[in-house]
Amino acid sequence: MKAIRNYVLFVLSAALTFGQAQPAAKPQMADAVYKDIKLLKGLTVDQFLDTMGFFSASTNMNCIDCHGLPAAGDQKHYADDTKLKTKARMMIGMMQAINKQNFAGKSIVTCYTCHRGGEDPKSTPSLAVQYSEPLDDPDEIEIRTAADEAPSPDQLFDKYIQALGGAQRLAAVTSIVAKGTYVGFDTETEKRMVDIYLKAPGVRSQVVHYRAGDGITTYDGSAAWISQPDKPVPFIELTGGQIEGAKIDATAFFPAGLRKLRSAWKIGMTTIDGRDVWAAVGTGPEPPVKLFFDKNSGLLVRLARYIQLPIGRVPVHVDFDDYREIPGAGVKMPFKWTPTWVDGQSTTALTEVQANVSIDAAKFARPTATKK
Ligand code: HEC
Numbered sequence: 001m002k003a004i005r006n007y008v009l010f011v012l013s014a015a016l017t018f019g020q021a022q023p024a025a026k027p028q029m030a031d032a033v034y035k036d037i038k039l040l041k042g043l044t045v046d047q048f049l050d051t052m053g054f055f056s057a058s059t060n061m062n063c064i065d066c067h068g069l070p071a072a073g074d075q076k077h078y079a080d081d082t083k084l085k086t087k088a089r090m091m092i093g094m095m096q097a098i099n100k101q102n103f104a105g106k107s108i109v110t111c112y113t114c115h116r117g118g119e120d121p122k123s124t125p126s127l128a129v130q131y132s133e134p135l136d137d138p139d140e141i142e143i144r145t146a147a148d149e150a151p152s153p154d155q156l157f158d159k160y161i162q163a164l165g166g167a168q169r170l171a172a173v174t175s176i177v178a179k180g181t182y183v184g185f186d187t188e189t190e191k192r193m194v195d196i197y198l199k200a201p202g203v204r205s206q207v208v209h210y211r212a213g214d215g216i217t218t219y220d221g222s223a224a225w226i227s228q229p230d231k232p233v234p235f236i237e238l239t240g241g242q243i244e245g246a247k248i249d250a251t252a253f254f255p256a257g258l259r260k261l262r263s264a265w266k267i268g269m270t271t272i273d274g275r276d277v278w279a280a281v282g283t284g285p286e287p288p289v290k291l292f293f294d295k296n297s298g299l300l301v302r303l304a305r306y307i308q309l310p311i312g313r314v315p316v317h318v319d320f321d322d323y324r325e326i327p328g329a330g331v332k333m334p335f336k337w338t339p340t341w342v343d344g345q346s347t348t349a350l351t352e353v354q355a356n357v358s359i360d361a362a363k364f365a366r367p368t369a370t371k372k
């Protein structure tokens, strides 16, 4: 949480510096946008910022801990050398050497392997941890092998489809337009209005009406963009793992396609917030997609996905809640969802949902940077 709060400081201050930049035609490379990148070469801006989030999540240090207070006031100070930034550079070198010498250069040992969400990695095993209950985190817990009564993947996905209203009715919903509220670290926990546009089998656009202007996140079926008035870089063309992530998030609203996201599914069980859930772990291709279904209702309560970066795997969770009927459509959808990622969290709650209204194609086109 510490890390996230300062990310907000970062994006707000950065808006002043980069607010007027023109949208780029190609994904921007971080080495070109930032001034002093010595080791993390060859990353796009979205990958680079995810890597910074990965550092924060791994060490529980926020952006400003490493980069120094001046960076909170002026984005250019992110290029300053600080004691901890220098140390972190040394750590990057050490980590790369370990992986090169022992793991054929794969990112097996990461910042998190040693740091486990703390500044000072521990050397002495903890009896408290050894004897405590396992953590309630699906990325952490070994998904317990399913018992005899475990459903097959077919049964699990079928139950979900039934719980939503059945395959036939779901197939009849080809577009959804919704309004609601959005609250996140990037709104400083203030509620803002949001518009959501969805089209089968998985095209999506979201417009958050920030104080500073409209923040638009769009996935058009093959490309994805973020245009946001108060981001360090106000227009980002997403790449690789981020595009795949946008596809998964969009598909979640047209459940017929969920299963096809991965070729093989294994079923296990675990708990989320004390609730018993079936976990479907999909592989092929990597990284995996994990879907968690409430054992009783059959509804999807969480999806976990990952972005593979050179530095390691960045986890993203989306929690779904408040399933209600879409008026007139005879099917349910989550009216509330909360994505959590390494440098932020937000909650969208819908107040108005309409199925099968035509949506102007421009809504799914590459957005232009907006500013009030
Ligand atoms: C554990 C320390 C650490 C944390 C935490 C951290 N960074 Fe960094 N950051 C670095 C290092 C090291 C570099 C330089 C990487 C290199 O030289 O390749 C860097 C570079 C940067 C740069 C490039 C600056 C320039 O102009 O060259 C930006 C921007 C940045 N970080 C933003 C962030 C943000 C935003 C966060 C919080 C989400 C963050 N950092 C968290 C260590 C950290």
Ligand code: HEC
Pocket (backbone or CB within 6 Å): 055, 059, 084, 085, 087, 088, 091, 092, 095, 109, 110, 111, 112, 113, 114, 115, 119, 120, 121
């Ligand atoms: C092989 C284990 C290991 C890995 C991998 C590792 N670290 Fe460390 N790190 C340590 C240890 C041990 C210390 C404490 C060293 C000390 O006290 O001098 C430390 C200290 C640090 C510190 C200084 C903390 C402070 O308060 O002085 C930073 C910053 C840091 N690591 C960042 C990172 C980042 C970022 C990564 C991933 C690129 C990383 N580390 C990967 C073991 C590791």
